[in-house]
Amino acid sequence: MQTKVQKYVVATVDEIPPGKRKIVNAGGRSIGVFNVNGEFFALRNRCPHGGAPLCEGVLSGFVQSRDRGNYSYSRKGEILRCPWHQWEFDVKTGQSWFDPVKTRVRTYEAKVEAGCSLAEHAGTEMREGPYIAETFPVSLEKDYIVIEIES
Template sequence: MAKHVVARAAEIPPGQRRLVRIGERAIVVFNVGGEFFALNDRCPHGGGSLACGVLTGLVESDAPGRYSYSRRGEILRCPWHAWEFDIRTGRSVCDPRRMKVRQWPAQVETGAALAQEGYVAETFPVSVEDEYVVVEA
């Protein structure tokens, strides 16, 4: 992959993002607490612009009525259908097949990767070199 300078690091402050074009690709670069992450701007579910998504945290429950909130600013919610992705890996936070209200036939299969197959936002390596944010694409 070739390296592409997309901005000075100071131009994307913590909590902010920048949409850039590298060739034919639209890539959104996020600064989460001083760490930079780059994702394809297109949601793998319906094609929504992830640059317009909301950065939130991870809500988990270990029992009914009990919730914990962690990883603030690391979960990206697509603006079209609210699908959530881990900004560090691009992986879907939930199993999209179980998000529907309508019931469909189901079967038991092993392997955590199987549940997320096909629902991974494309990620790109990001580094900061001499104060510039560099994306490899």
């Protein structure tokens, strides 16, 4: 069976600044799109543990200690905590930190594409005809975040 990939334009790059997120509906799924230091990641907005709206949870990082009294904070904004039971997931991979071998949340590829490239591949079919229309120049100058979902 051949899988079909559907693209969904979910936001402009400036709609989701670094450290922020946007929850969108794409392909009948609720998906959280996260900007982690200028890179975009997309996760299913459903915790695999209890069905909570995962992407509404707190974003944090890791506190690590090599010895007593010496702490460091790393991976800021990369760890998502479920709002119901506090299970933690890696925003970049969907991996669970509670049960990394068996539990993960579905991820989707999130790409940044130029508006003009989206317009070129919009799937419109051009037909010759006796049509006359007044035209105006159009430009798509923003970059857009696109999620790809296999069906």
